[in-house]
Amino acid sequence: DEIQEVITAYAKAASxxxxxxxxxxxxxxxxGFLPQAFLSPLSNFRQDEYGGSLSKRCRFLVEVLTAxxxxxxxxxxxxxRLPGDEYEPGGLALTDMKRVCRELCGRGxxxxxxxxxxxxxxxxxxxxxxxxxxxxHGVFVDLAAAIKAEVTVPVFAVGRIINPQHADRIVSLGxxxxxxxxxxxxxxxxxxxxxxxxxxxxxxxxxxANTCIANRYSGKPIRxxxxxxxxxxGKTLQPAMPARRIAVVGAGPAGLEAARLCAVRGHxxxxxxxxxxxxxxxxxxxxxxxxxELDRIIQWREAELARLGVAIEFGTEITADNLSDVQAxxxxxxxxxxxxxxxxxxxxxxxxxTPTQLLDLPATSAKRAIVLSDGRGQAGLISAEWLLERGxxxxxITEDIAVANDLDPTNRNAWYERLGRQRAVLTPQTxxxxxxxxxxxTRHLFSxxxxxxxxxxxxxxxxGCEARKxxxxxxxxxxxxxxxxxxxxxxxxxxxxxxxxxxxxxx
Numbered sequence: 001d002e003i004q005e006v007i008t009a010y011a012k013a014a015s016x017x018x019x020x021x022x023x024x025x026x027x028x029x030x031x032g033f034l035p036q037a038f039l040s041p042l043s044n045f046r047q048d049e050y051g052g053s054l055s056k057r058c059r060f061l062v063e064v065l066t067a068x069x070x071x072x073x074x075x076x077x078x079x080x081r082l083p084g085d086e087y088e089p090g091g092l093a094l095t096d097m098k099r100v101c102r103e104l105c106g107r108g109x110x111x112x113x114x115x116x117x118x119x120x121x122x123x124x125x126x127x128x129x130x131x132x133x134x135x136x137h138g139v140f141v142d143l144a145a146a147i148k149a150e151v152t153v154p155v156f157a158v159g160r161i162i163n164p165q166h167a168d169r170i171v172s173l174g175x176x177x178x179x180x181x182x183x184x185x186x187x188x189x190x191x192x193x194x195x196x197x198x199x200x201x202x203x204x205x206x207x208x209a210n211t212c213i214a215n216r217y218s219g220k221p222i223r224x225x226x227x228x229x230x231x232x233x234g235k236t237l238q239p240a241m242p243a244r245r246i247a248v249v250g251a252g253p254a255g256l257e258a259a260r261l262c263a264v265r266g267h268x269x270x271x272x273x274x275x276x277x278x279x280x281x282x283x284x285x286x287x288x289x290x291x292x293e294l295d296r297i298i299q300w301r302e303a304e305l306a307r308l309g310v311a312i313e314f315g316t317e318i319t320a321d322n323l324s325d326v327q328a329x330x331x332x333x334x335x336x337x338x339x340x341x342x343x344x345x346x347x348x349x350x351x352x353x354t355p356t357q358l359l360d361l362p363a364t365s366a367k368r369a370i371v372l373s374d375g376r377g378q379a380g381l382i383s384a385e386w387l388l389e390r391g392x393x394x395x396x397i398t399e400d401i402a403v404a405n406d407l408d409p410t411n412r413n414a415w416y417e418r419l420g421r422q423r424a425v426l427t428p429q430t431x432x433x434x435x436x437x438x439x440x441x442t443r444h445l446f447s448x449x450x451x452x453x454x455x456x457x458x459x460x461x462x463x464g465c466e467a468r469k470x471x472x473x474x475x476x477x478x479x480x481x482x483x484x485x486x487x488x489x490x491x492x493x494x495x496x497x498x499x500x501x502x503x504x505x506x507x
Contacts, residue, residue, distance in 0.1 A: 024077025032120035058244035085144025133208030214408030247328035254485025255334030258369025261504030337465035346435035366457035375464035
């Protein structure tokens with residue numbers, strides 16, 4: 001009875017789609033949702049007409065599609081999204097899905113099939129089908145190509161396809177008939193207009209940060225780390241009246257975005273950066289193997305600033321002493337934050353560094369290291385990866401309930417997989433009490449059990465950052481001084497970008 005109730009609900013939903021004037025329906029038989037749950041031997045243990053053989057496990061989906069098609073009629077599109085492979089022992093394999101697709105197409109039920117992979121039925125599924133960086137681009141295209149060889153209806157390919165050149169190549173090679181680029185369009189909703197106008201190089205590239213996925217699954221509006229303007233779709237920046245001279249101090253994400261947006265409005269902008277490279281802390285994390293794509297956030301803004309005629313004066317540190325020399329009507333302080341090393345008893349006699357200090361090292365002679373990952377974000381995990389790649393035995397310790405507990409599941413689970421393959425030890429709910437040379441004493445926060453770790457050559461302490469406020473405070477004598485990003489309060493790239501947008505809209 002419940003099965004028939006659900007099928008009827010699908011049909012009623014399709015009727016509302018038709019009445020609402022939409023072009024069609026895609027049935028989501030992927031991600032472990034109900035139609036896939038019927039298909040998969042991992043979750044379907046029924047012994048009646050809806051379980052057992054593959055054809056019986058396919059019955060629910062067939063009946064759903066049949067009911068939906070009856071409501072839609074012949075003029076509207078009906079597609080289905082399916083896993084090309086669950087990639088799980090005992091789960092659906094590509095050979096099974098070829099049969100399923102042939103069955104659906106042979107019955108004339110669908111106008112296209114949309115091929116993804118994996119299942120939420122397993123702990124790693126979500127981080128694999130909504131794959132974050134550094135998952136290869138086009139990760140599921142081979143599955144779409146294999147299904148295309150079996151059916152006559154169009155086949156869609158998806159999976160970290162982020163630029164139109166790649167999409168063109170997939171179609172021209174006959175691997176698929178249509179390419180889905182959802183996250184890429186979230187990052188840059190103007191992809192199509194930029195293609196039409198020949199501005200391929202200006203397309204803002206999705207970097208697989210998965211802020212969009214994280215927000216969706218926390219019940220928030222979809223956001224993008226790379227595109228703060230997503231919060232006000234369709235709104236355009238208005239020309240500045242009057243145009244001003246604006247100095248931006250700091251070329252991290254907040255400073256670069258503020259400079260770009262102010263220049264778009266017509267202000268005359270100069271950026272001052274103390275170091276010899278842009279990006280701030282984000283630039284450090286982009287050095288790591290797993291986070292290399294984040295560098296595109298910086299590179300895209302550098303290219304846009306060059307196009308807009310904005311100069312970045314590198315190696316120019318603005319301090320309280322020379323602040324008065326900056327010639328500008330408006331001063332934007334985006335100088336970021338500084339990592340904080342904790343005063344752990346005995347740490348003065350040990351080798352303790354911050355994540356950025358670690359990444360600045362040309363090499364390390366350490367054999368065993370501990371990463372104390374109590375700050376937010378991925379800095380501790382990046383540090384662990386850097387050490388593991390150099391043959392160091394690593395344990396990641398955190399006081400939190402889980403290592404990287406603040407990350408969304410797609411990123412966190414992917415990190416767990418990568419670090420696990422390199423045999424990192426992840427130890428949550430644990431605090432370091434004191435250090436004696438290369439001996440580290442820890443205590444479990446709940447059991448109160450003490451553990452001694454010996455022969456520790458190196459400790460990486462990631463405990464977050466402290467805002468660089470003194471120079472911000474010294475700048476308050478200037479006319480029209482604004483502070484954004486981590487120098488207000490250390491947070492994340494998404495917030496820094498949002499503050500840059502809010503400020504640019506107001507000046």
